[in-house]
Amino acid sequence: MDEFLEQIRRSGVTLTPELAAAFAGLPREAFVPDGFRRNGGGWARPGDDDFLSLVYQDDALVTKVRDRLPISSSSQPSLMALMIEALDVRPGLRVLEIGAGTGYNAAVLASIGATVTSVDVQEDVAGRARAALARAGVEGVTVEQGDGYAGHPGGHFDRVIVTVGVAGISPRWLDQLEPDGVIVAPVDHAGMHPVLAARRPATLADPAGPLTAGLVCHAGFMTAAGPLSATHPGSFPPAAGARELGELTEFAPARFDPPLEGIPYRDLWYASGVWDRRTSHAAVPGVQQSSLALIDDDRSGGAVIFPDGSVRTAGPTLLGAEAASILDRWIAAGRPAVSMWRVGFTLTGDPEAPIWVPGSWELTS
Ligand SMILES: C[S@@+](CC[C@H](N)C(=O)[O-])C[C@H]1O[C@@H](n2cnc3c(N)ncnc32)[C@H](O)[C@@H]1O
Numbered sequence: 001m002d003e004f005l006e007q008i009r010r011s012g013v014t015l016t017p018e019l020a021a022a023f024a025g026l027p028r029e030a031f032v033p034d035g036f037r038r039n040g041g042g043w044a045r046p047g048d049d050d051f052l053s054l055v056y057q058d059d060a061l062v063t064k065v066r067d068r069l070p071i072s073s074s075s076q077p078s079l080m081a082l083m084i085e086a087l088d089v090r091p092g093l094r095v096l097e098i099g100a101g102t103g104y105n106a107a108v109l110a111s112i113g114a115t116v117t118s119v120d121v122q123e124d125v126a127g128r129a130r131a132a133l134a135r136a137g138v139e140g141v142t143v144e145q146g147d148g149y150a151g152h153p154g155g156h157f158d159r160v161i162v163t164v165g166v167a168g169i170s171p172r173w174l175d176q177l178e179p180d181g182v183i184v185a186p187v188d189h190a191g192m193h194p195v196l197a198a199r200r201p202a203t204l205a206d207p208a209g210p211l212t213a214g215l216v217c218h219a220g221f222m223t224a225a226g227p228l229s230a231t232h233p234g235s236f237p238p239a240a241g242a243r244e245l246g247e248l249t250e251f252a253p254a255r256f257d258p259p260l261e262g263i264p265y266r267d268l269w270y271a272s273g274v275w276d277r278r279t280s281h282a283a284v285p286g287v288q289q290s291s292l293a294l295i296d297d298d299r300s301g302g303a304v305i306f307p308d309g310s311v312r313t314a315g316p317t318l319l320g321a322e323a324a325s326i327l328d329r330w331i332a333a334g335r336p337a338v339s340m341w342r343v344g345f346t347l348t349g350d351p352e353a354p355i356w357v358p359g360s361w362e363l364t365s
Pocket residue numbers: 071072073074075098099100101102103104105106119120121122125146147148149163164222223224225226227228
């Protein structure tokens with residue numbers, strides 16, 4: 001268990017003693033009794049020689065797949081830790097979780113002393129989460145089946161944590177949240193789901209505000225079902241598949257040596273999404289990770305910004321110049337990290353199921 005905690009810390013997370021005790025006290029394997037998808041393909045099952053060592057990696061464990069796409073999982077523990085830390089959970093607080101999944105995150109929250117209501121849209125997933133929590137002897141968690149857009153009708157909460165990618169914040173969660181309560185949610189931005197932390201203001205009358213949020217960290221989540229993944233006027237284009245953009249030709253040479261690694265590349269990606277709504281990602285043949293791309297509205301072409309700052313374009317597009325100017329702007333702004341942005345929300349979408357989505361951004365110092 002010490003090695004598990006060390007792995008979580010190696011991802012740059014400072015575990016509070018309470019959170020470390022919660023992770024150390026819970027058998028993660030009890031939450032994945034039917035196993036999970038191996039990273040290289042195939043299924044890891046209890047009884048496999050490496051099962052427990054895989055369970056105690058700082059990795060997401062995909063527990064349910066449909067058409068080869070993950071539709072339920074246990075999130076990456078270091079990401080869970082960052083989100084729980086941002087949630088500012090204390091013993092006795094009432095937490096609404098959207099996306100029960102395996103029940104493991106709810107169990108961690110309950111181990112810190114919260115009372116948790118967790119909602120999952122999939123009946124079988126909710127049932128398995130209930131069984132896992134009982135098997136692990138966790139008390140203080142109720143699992144409900146339902147669309148998380150509705151929250152838990154009739155409930156009152158001090159915190160809301162969302163563990164599935166959403167287009168924005170459901171007004172129902174705000175209705176059920178105490179003033180000054182915190183919502184932590186991965187909200188769609190340029191094809192990723194960076195995690196936002198918002199505090200519920202006393203009033204929410206103005207449809208153009210006053211809900212605002214800070215950025216917790218970069219993340220990628222599976223997308224929610226139902227109105228929580230609604231498209232809206234500020235939605236970003238879907239990712240482009242391999243070769244969808246056509247043949248790429250060089251537009252601008254490399255400018256970062258060494259190339260931007262992991263987090264700085266995502267910082268640039270986030271800023272690109274703020275400055276250009278055509279930002280998404282593209283699968284580029286020969287490149288393992290997906291790449292930051294501006295995609296033409298009619299999807300006839302686009303521009304890809306690579307970690308070394310080079311730009312390559314495809315199709316009849318002017319997006320190469322736009323991509324280069326995003327790079328100029330990000331560099332001129334001092335290469336802002338994602339945590340430097342503050343987001344303002346706007347109420348939009350289907351009048352039957354409106355949703356607060358990010359609509360304005362400012363850089364804080
Ligand atoms: C990444 S998993 C959640 C991880 C979970 N918290 C854990 O600790 O294992 C995302 C879950 O969100 C659920 N989900 C998707 N759309 C939903 C919605 N609209 N309302 C509630 N749950 C939803 C999925 O069924 C899936 O189980």
